[in-house]
Amino acid sequence: SKEVVVSSKALTKTLGHLTKFHKSDCIGVLLGSKKGDVISVTDVVPLFHDRVLTSSLETALEMVELHATTSSV
Numbered sequence: 001s002k003e004v005v006v007s008s009k010a011l012t013k014t015l016g017h018l019t020k021f022h023k024s025d026c027i028g029v030l031l032g033s034k035k036g037d038v039i040s041v042t043d044v045v046p047l048f049h050d051r052v053l054t055s056s057l058e059t060a061l062e063m064v065e066l067h068a069t070t071s072s073v
Contacts, residue, residue, distance in 0.1 A: 006041045017046045024049040029064050 010030070017026050028046040032039065045067065047060045 002037050002039055004039045004041065007043070010041045010044045013044045013046065017049075021049040027052060029061070031064075031068050 010032075014026075014028075017028070025048070026046060027048040028044055030041045031043040031045065032041040034040070045064050047064075048056070
């Protein structure tokens, strides 16, 4: 079994978006790392609160990748 550890920053962002947009889906990306059986979620990037088109998703994921590789997660 895996252990998942979620930082307070990631949890706060997630709960904030879920609370604010409680009538919509909340689609985003979890950022973090995996060491052995421990998965650490250090940040989240909320992307959409509505239906997602493939082209929009591709652009958003490219932006998330840029963010994740240029900032300390």
